[in-house]
Amino acid sequence: EGITVAELAKKLHREPAKLVKDLFMMGVPTNQNQSLGSDEVEIILAEYGVEAEQEVVVDPSDFDHYFEEAEASQDGLVSRPPVVTIMGHVDHGKTTLLDYLRKANVTEGEAGGITQHIGAYQVKSDDRLVTFLDTPGHAAFTTMRARGADVTDIVVIVVAADDGVMPQTVEAINHAKAAEVPIIVAVNKIDKPTANPQRVMQELSEYGLISEDWGGDTIFVEISAKFGQNVDELLEMILLVADVEEYQASSDRLALGSVIEARLDSSKGPIATLLVQHGTLHTGDSLVVGDTHGRVRVMADDSGRRIKTAGPSTPVEITGLQASPEAGDRFVVFEDEKTARAIGEERASRAQERRRQVTHHVTLDNLFETLQEGELKSVSVIIKADVQGSAEALSASLQKIEVEGVKVDIVHSAVGAINEADISLAQASGAIVVGFNVRPTPQAREQASQDGVDIRLHNVIYNAIDEIETAMKGLLDPEY
Numbered sequence: 001e002g003i004t005v006a007e008l009a010k011k012l013h014r015e016p017a018k019l020v021k022d023l024f025m026m027g028v029p030t031n032q033n034q035s036l037g038s039d040e041v042e043i044i045l046a047e048y049g050v051e052a053e054q055e056v057v058v059d060p061s062d063f064d065h066y067f068e069e070a071e072a073s074q075d076g077l078v079s080r081p082p083v084v085t086i087m088g089h090v091d092h093g094k095t096t097l098l099d100y101l102r103k104a105n106v107t108e109g110e111a112g113g114i115t116q117h118i119g120a121y122q123v124k125s126d127d128r129l130v131t132f133l134d135t136p137g138h139a140a141f142t143t144m145r146a147r148g149a150d151v152t153d154i155v156v157i158v159v160a161a162d163d164g165v166m167p168q169t170v171e172a173i174n175h176a177k178a179a180e181v182p183i184i185v186a187v188n189k190i191d192k193p194t195a196n197p198q199r200v201m202q203e204l205s206e207y208g209l210i211s212e213d214w215g216g217d218t219i220f221v222e223i224s225a226k227f228g229q230n231v232d233e234l235l236e237m238i239l240l241v242a243d244v245e246e247y248q249a250s251s252d253r254l255a256l257g258s259v260i261e262a263r264l265d266s267s268k269g270p271i272a273t274l275l276v277q278h279g280t281l282h283t284g285d286s287l288v289v290g291d292t293h294g295r296v297r298v299m300a301d302d303s304g305r306r307i308k309t310a311g312p313s314t315p316v317e318i319t320g321l322q323a324s325p326e327a328g329d330r331f332v333v334f335e336d337e338k339t340a341r342a343i344g345e346e347r348a349s350r351a352q353e354r355r356r357q358v359t360h361h362v363t364l365d366n367l368f369e370t371l372q373e374g375e376l377k378s379v380s381v382i383i384k385a386d387v388q389g390s391a392e393a394l395s396a397s398l399q400k401i402e403v404e405g406v407k408v409d410i411v412h413s414a415v416g417a418i419n420e421a422d423i424s425l426a427q428a429s430g431a432i433v434v435g436f437n438v439r440p441t442p443q444a445r446e447q448a449s450q451d452g453v454d455i456r457l458h459n460v461i462y463n464a465i466d467e468i469e470t471a472m473k474g475l476l477d478p479e480y
């Protein structure tokens with residue numbers, strides 16, 4: 001009866017060891033040969049976002065299958081530049097590194113020209129390109145992933161050698177691991193007399209990042225982002241990983257990709273930075289971007305030059321959309337304007353419907369009314385997170401919130417999936433359950449809906465905090 005961990009791992013194309021680890025994180029200790037019950041299988045499927053029964057009907061408004069088809073296709077594959085995101089703890093040198101890379105590697109003709117900030121840029125090393133997303137921070141990375149955009153091939157984690165592994169370093173590691181992308185460690189600020197790269201290596205080994213010098217397989221590069229020392233070597237290492245991973249895409253198909261950034265310009269209208277992931281984007285193309293649509297009117301590259309075509313891994317800024325999309329939205333080019341408009345409008349109306357439903361089901365507000373009636377002066381919260389570091393970070397941040405004397409009371413904080421015990425505790429203590437990078441078990445979900453317990457799921461710490469803080473402001477001013 002049942003399926004073993006190893007068999008399930010095979011079906012999901014995951015490493016058995018990873019599955020064992022993920023199950024453990026969800027509070028289910030197993031080994032690879034152990035049989036899983038259907039409940040556990042369901043949790044894992046939910047966690048990995050896999051539908052137990054594959055949908056057969058193709059919905060033209062659903063972007064997933066365009067991407068799936070492009071990823072599976074072997075037609076006209078060409079090598080493409082790797083797409084790199086830089087992450088790490090605040091002040092460890094992410095911005096300095098991105099600035100150095102950009103300045104040091106602009107091609108001859110552009111030197112001295114105005115460097116545009118469009119959210120991503122390309123750097124040349126030995127005639128090969130590397131694409132960097134230049135919105136540092138895990139929020140951006142994870143928000144994009146949460147919205148469906150999986151654009152990053154390689155994560156560079158910057159750790160200051162004079163400071164060592166800090167909470168956001170751990171968060172970055174976890175985010176990169178969740179995205180299942182190779183990690184390169186840049187040990188930064190080695191110019192400082194207090195720099196201690198050995199300590200960084202030691203500390204990171206506790207998170208499974210073991211340098212090649214120590215028999216592991218993680219690439220470590222010691223750099224000074226400020227003085228540019230070894231930054232070329234870092235680029236070489238990125239290209240080395242790219243050689244191993246062989247990033248490819250087709251260049252001769254209708255373009256597919258993701259939104260890196262978007263804004264509304266008072267004269268030009270919506271402006272979006274798109275990263276082409278498959279195919280080639282042309283000026284004049286009709287496309288649907290997130291829940292909006294339009295035609296590529298003007299297209300510019302990262303140095304502001306007008307271009308007519310853009311292939312895989314190229315970031316471009318475009319105008320011509322009906323409305324401003326959001327970072328992490330995906331785009332799909334269609335053969336004609338009519339199709340793009342029809343699909344764009346369908347997606348817009350579905351999005352509106354979703355928003356209506358969400359506002360209808362808000363229960364955080366109801367809870368506050370209850371609190372107010374009882375004249376309670378605290379908001380009870382139960383935190384469940386995928387890792388201890390996130391649980392602690394979230395707990396610490398929530399406890400700092402104070403709105404007119406009302407504070408947050410952390411009833412319970414632990415690692416693992418939201419289970420029935422959490423729901424019972426929440427009901428007993430009138431608490432909201434906040435899940436960070438975890439989900440409720442099916443039983444817990446069921447019990448929560450019966451008991452009216454509010455479960456809030458987040459994968460960006462800031463959003464979890466902001467949601468509660470906003471609701472607390474509502475608590476104090478019910479008219480608001």
Ligand code: GDP
Binds near residue numbers: 089092226
């Ligand atoms: P971020 O928050 O990770 O983007 O960090 P920043 O790039 O803003 O850097 C934080 C501070 O560290 C700034 O004052 C930088 O000048 C400094 N810094 C960054 N890299 C280096 C480095 O390699 N050496 C030294 N000495 N300082 C650096």
